Amino acid sequence: MCGNLVSVVNADRPIAVNAAGAWRLPAVFLVINNQWAISVPRTAQTAAQMLAQKAIAAGIDGLQFDGNDVIAVRAAMDEALARARSGGGSTLIEALTYRLSDHTTADDASRYRSADEVTEAWKAEPVLRLRNYLAHCGAWDKAREDALLRECNEKVQAAADAYLRTPPPSPEQMFDHLYAVLPAALQRQRGQALDGKTLRPVEPPMSADERR
Amino acid sequence: MAQITLVEAINLALHHEMARDATVVTLGQDVGADGGVFRATVGLLDKFGAERALDTPLAEAMFAHIPGIRVVYPSSPLRAYGLLLAAIRDPDPVIFLEPTRLYRLFREDVADGGEALPLDVSFTLREGTDVTLVTWGAMVHETLAAADALAEEGVAAEVIDIATLKPLDMTAILESVGKTGRCVIVTEGARTASFASEIAANLAEDGLLTLLAPVIRITGWDTVVPLARLEKHYMPDTARIVAAVRKTLAYS
Numbered sequence: 001m002c003g004n005l006v007s008v009v010n011a012d013r014p015i016a017v018n019a020a021g022a023w024r025l026p027a028v029f030l031v032i033n034n035q036w037a038i039s040v041p042r043t044a045q046t047a048a049q050m051l052a053q054k055a056i057a058a059g060i061d062g063l064q065f066d067g068n069d070v071i072a073v074r075a076a077m078d079e080a081l082a083r084a085r086s087g088g089g090s091t092l093i094e095a096l097t098y099r100l101s102d103h104t105t106a107d108d109a110s111r112y113r114s115a116d117e118v119t120e121a122w123k124a125e126p127v128l129r130l131r132n133y134l135a136h137c138g139a140w141d142k143a144r145e146d147a148l149l150r151e152c153n154e155k156v157q158a159a160a161d162a163y164l165r166t167p168p169p170s171p172e173q174m175f176d177h178l179y180a181v182l183p184a185a186l187q188r189q190r191g192q193a194l195d196g197k198t199l200r201p202v203e204p205p206m207s208a209d210e211r212r
Numbered sequence: 213m214a215q216i217t218l219v220e221a222i223n224l225a226l227h228h229e230m231a232r233d234a235t236v237v238t239l240g241q242d243v244g245a246d247g248g249v250f251r252a253t254v255g256l257l258d259k260f261g262a263e264r265a266l267d268t269p270l271a272e273a274m275f276a277h278i279p280g281i282r283v284v285y286p287s288s289p290l291r292a293y294g295l296l297l298a299a300i301r302d303p304d305p306v307i308f309l310e311p312t313r314l315y316r317l318f319r320e321d322v323a324d325g326g327e328a329l330p331l332d333v334s335f336t337l338r339e340g341t342d343v344t345l346v347t348w349g350a351m352v353h354e355t356l357a358a359a360d361a362l363a364e365e366g367v368a369a370e371v372i373d374i375a376t377l378k379p380l381d382m383t384a385i386l387e388s389v390g391k392t393g394r395c396v397i398v399t400e401g402a403r404t405a406s407f408a409s410e411i412a413a414n415l416a417e418d419g420l421l422t423l424l425a426p427v428i429r430i431t432g433w434d435t436v437v438p439l440a441r442l443e444k445h446y447m448p449d450t451a452r453i454v455a456a457v458r459k460t461l462a463y464s
Contacts, residue, residue: 039246040267112245171445174435189403189433193445 014054017092021058026084028077029092032067034099039112055092067095068126100125213323219315221289221322222252225296228326230260236300237264250315282306282331283378287352289320291375294329301328311350318353332376334384340368343457344388346411347398348374351448355398358453367457377407385411386419393424394460400447403431425463428456 013029020027031051035042048054055062061083065076073095080091098121102109109118134140175182175190182190216224230236238256240248244267247254256265284299284306286292292310299306337352338359347355352373359369370388374380389395395415397408408429415427430448438446 037241038249039242039244044267106249107246111247168441169438171442174433174438174442174446178435185404186434189435193433 014058017054017058017060017090020090021060024087024089026087027090028080028084029090030077030080031092031094032097033094034067034097036099036103036109036113038103038107039109041113050094052092052094058090058092060089061091062094063091064094064096067097068124068129070126070130097126098124213321215319216289216322217316217319218286218289218292218310219250219252221293221320222296222310223254224322224324225293225300226253226256227259228324229297229300230256230264232326233300237266239266239268241268243267250312252310280304281378282376283309284331284376285309285311285349286375287311287314287349287373289318289322291329291335291373293322293324294327295331295375297326298328298331302331306331309349313350314353329375332379333381334372334374334376336370336372336384336388338369338371340370340392342368342392343370343394343396343460344385344392345369345371345396345398345453345457346374346385346408347371348377348407349400351398351400354448354450355453358398358450358457361450361454362457367461369457374411380410380414382411382414382418385415386422389415389419390422393422394457394463395423395427396430396453396456396460397427398430398448398453400432402434403429404434406431425460428460430456 017029019025020029033042033051037045050064052062052064061080063076063079066072076093076095080093083089083091100118100121131140131145171193172190174193175186178186226238230238238253240253242249243253244257244262244265246267247257253265282299282302282304284295286295286308296308299308337356340359343362345355345359352371355371359371362369370392372384372388374385385395395412397411399406399408401407403409406429408431412427412429415423430452432446432448435446437443
């Protein structure tokens with residue numbers, strides 16, 4: 001189960017983590033701690049020194065690791081998955097990282113954090129680090145990178161094109177997958193939705209005789 | 213006087229009230245340095261400081277079924293300003309629902325005079341004699357457009373914006389239906405157990421003999437709210453409202 005900083009302080013997560021401990025579930029709780037909940041920094045969200053320590057309250061294993069190191073991320077996940085699969089119970093693993101971009105396209109992070117802090121954080125950017133490491137090992141070079149970039153661009157473009165070619169769903173699809181068999185009242189609504197201009201005729205009221 | 217949007221009217225009211233009353237504070241996610249995710253709290257931190265404009269950790273939402281609270285839902289910049297002032301000044305807890313779809317949809321003149329609008333009463337936005345249209349929040353816009361369309365057909369619709377959902381003011385609605393004999397209630401929420409159902413039940417209980425036709429509810433469907441491309445098929449639109457009015461007028 002994955003979650004970001006905000007999800008850790010939300011009421012549902014401690015409940016889930018506690019249940020995983022109490023019932024010895026084979027779960028992995030991955031927290032991606034990027035230090036920010038939109039404009040609110042981690043230090044304002046919780047007084048806990050780290051998020052992984054919340055595992056202690058739940059009686060499960062906790063591990064904090066460098067979330068900007070792809071190899072460390074893999075190692076931490078492997079450890080937690082192995083524990084879960086072998087009946088050893090749940091783990092809460094915390095990937096320490098930093099949100100380099102704005103929260104969304106509607107956000108402007110310069111309103112609430114300094115440019116210096118962001119510049120410093122870029123030095124630990126995980127993909128650059130991995131590339132440097134692989135190049136240093138002789139396992140990567142410019143030619144391979146250019147080829148990968150081309151391939152990725154083609155895949156992304158193809159996916160975007162495929163989506164844009166998808167016809168819009170029809171209105172009756174709003175009523176699919178609601179019930180195994182659509183109840184009468186909803187069949188009526190479905191009819192109304194498909195024929196938006198007219199309403200189903202209103203039944204005249206029952207006479208006293210009909211009601212008896 | 214400035215022509216401002218609904219979200220700007222909310223900001224104006226917050227500034228006004230925090231300046232007027234030192235006991236008023238604003239708490240929430242991203243309300244401080246960020247000025248609010250939708251910009252509703254811009255400038256509060258700068259003007260009133262971190263002691264009164266506080267960023268808080270994420271918290272659970274309250275539910276409208278809790279007794280002893282008010283639920284208020286503005287439909288325009290003018291009513292957002294006046295009702296928010298009233299909500300802040302009210303000694304009882306108030307859930308003030310802001311329709312983000314209306315945040316920047318249109319502008320109105322709003323005087324920053326600190327005058328609150330009354331809570332617990334509805335607002336008759338348009339007078340008419342043929343049918344009563346009852347609505348609130350984001351649907352007021354569509355309902356007024358439907359009233360315009362109906363006027364072209366010679367149908368005079370009265371439009372009531374209830375504004376305070378809880379406690380609900382049925383007086384104006386009952387008076388209106390007493391005059392018109394017909395009622396269509398419009399809400400974007402789902403149909404079953406909608407707030408429109410509450411109003412319809414009250415009309416049946418206290419206004420039955422004034423009704424010339426069954427009360428019609430125009431609502432969202434009892435489905436999961438669909439994604440963007442189907443949203444217009446889910447929400448009530450002018451055509452559905454107009455069709456309902458024609459139906460109620462034809463009933464005999």
